[in-house]
Amino acid sequence: MDVYLDNAATTFPKPSIVPEKIYDYIINNGGTSGRGAYEKAMLADGLVYQTRKSLAKLFNHSDPKTVIFTSSVTESLNLALQGILKPGDHVVTSALEHNAVWRCLKTLERDRGISISIVPANSQGETKIEDVEAAIRPETRLIVFTHASNVLGTIQPIAAIGKLARSKNILFLVDAAQSAGVLPIDVQAQQIDLLAFTGHKSLLGPMGTGGLVVNCDADIHPLISGGTGGDSAYEYQPDYYPNHLEAGTLNVSGIIGLGAALAFLETEGLGNIRRKEDFLVAYALNALATVPNIELYGPRDSTKTVGVIPFNIAGELPEEVAYYLDQECHVMIRSGLHCAPSAHRLIGTIKRGTCRVGIGYFNETADIDALVNGLQSYIKENK
Numbered sequence: 481m482d483v484y485l486d487n488a489a490t491t492f493p494k495p496s497i498v499p500e501k502i503y504d505y506i507i508n509n510g511g512t513s514g515r516g517a518y519e520k521a522m523l524a525d526g527l528v529y530q531t532r533k534s535l536a537k538l539f540n541h542s543d544p545k546t547v548i549f550t551s552s553v554t555e556s557l558n559l560a561l562q563g564i565l566k567p568g569d570h571v572v573t574s575a576l577e578h579n580a581v582w583r584c585l586k587t588l589e590r591d592r593g594i595s596i597s598i599v600p601a602n603s604q605g606e607t608k609i610e611d612v613e614a615a616i617r618p619e620t621r622l623i624v625f626t627h628a629s630n631v632l633g634t635i636q637p638i639a640a641i642g643k644l645a646r647s648k649n650i651l652f653l654v655d656a657a658q659s660a661g662v663l664p665i666d667v668q669a670q671q672i673d674l675l676a677f678t679g680h681k682s683l684l685g686p687m688g689t690g691g692l693v694v695n696c697d698a699d700i701h702p703l704i705s706g707g708t709g710g711d712s713a714y715e716y717q718p719d720y721y722p723n724h725l726e727a728g729t730l731n732v733s734g735i736i737g738l739g740a741a742l743a744f745l746e747t748e749g750l751g752n753i754r755r756k757e758d759f760l761v762a763y764a765l766n767a768l769a770t771v772p773n774i775e776l777y778g779p780r781d782s783t784k785t786v787g788v789i790p791f792n793i794a795g796e797l798p799e800e801v802a803y804y805l806d807q808e809c810h811v812m813i814r815s816g817l818h819c820a821p822s823a824h825r826l827i828g829t830i831k832r833g834t835c836r837v838g839i840g841y842f843n844e845t846a847d848i849d850a851l852v853n854g855l856q857s858y859i860k861e862n863k
């Protein structure tokens with residue numbers, strides 16, 4: 481039996497309703513959204529709008545029209561950062577960021593003359609609100625923070641940062657790639673101006689879906705220009721939402737799949753999902769601690785993390801451990817550097833990388849047992 485423990489990269493399996501709805505749309509409808517006055521196109525349009533509404537509800541955002549669809553959280557982050565930052569702007573970010581934030585910021589630093597301050601984190605991936613405050617300058621335009629580290633799993637103090645940013649009139653952008661669908665996110669209560677999310681991780685939707693919730697009136701320059709299905713004689717991108725930031729035919733099938741996933745999440749209940757993942761993380765932390773020569777990184781407290789557990793076996797290469805687990809035990813985990821080099825620096829694994837367990841809603845304790853048994857046999861065979 482295959483054991484999938486790479487849910488931090490992408491969740492698998494998806495709820496069966498996700499492929500069913502996608503199949504149904506492609507076979508029985510197939511119409512585009514926002515571009516046709518015939519019944520099927522309007523039906524497709526309605527389904528896209530329903531997904532916007534479900535996302536707005538999930539994140540407690542008041543206006544579905546300012547939920548922008550993108551192809552990924554990477555695109556959402558680029559849209560926000562490239563669309564807002566101007567020469568001379570200063571940005572505060574964390575030492576935990578994924579390259580989706582970091583490379584975009586470095587490119588803007590080089591090409592557009594922005595400056596960047598990095599809020600330090602300890603080896604557990606914890607950051608302090610005082611350090612965020614200390615990094616703020618008069619020219620700080622935006623704070624961008626990951627909600628949960630994809631290397632260490634550590635949850636960041638998003639509400640406190642939101643409050644601070646709002647009090648200083650600084651825009652606050654959150655990368656919710658590892659948290660949307662498992663941690664509660666409330667853009668109003670947590671004072672998040674821009675929320676970037678992906679559909680294919682804990683939201684349990686298909687790849688190729690993601691978005692940006694725009695909870696502010698900042699002027700965001702579109703990343704791309706093109707057809708929106710309306711006002712076609714106007715020569716620029718319309719200034720109303722969502723069309724202002726959405727050009728070209730949408731990924732209607734993917735968005736419908738995401739809508740189905742959101743309905744599944746609502747039925748299951750976010751609280752239940754979080755409780756199950758929390759239980760599995762605690763179970764895994766205890767079980768992994770019994771493995772000889774294991775080096776576990778990040779908090780040993782499941783309430784401080786999402787379902788991400790990085791580890792190494794002393795003296796062994798993470799790739800070899802992961803390869804053995806896959807080939808000999810049918811257990812799939814991630815290995816290497818997980819696209820967030822500065823987080824690896826915090827734990828001294830920038831050269832070597834780590835193994836990473838990514839726990840998801842469909843995992844069970846038997847999956848963790850299979851992982852631990854696999855590690856035990858790897859160690860026996862490589863003594």
Ligand SMILES: Cc1ncc(COP(=O)(O)O)c(C=O)c1O
Nearest residue numbers: 552553554578580630657658678
């Ligand atoms: C924290 C974080 N940000 C951004 C991304 C990028 O996601 P995607 O490649 O789906 O755009 C990931 C994916 O691993 C992530 O974990």
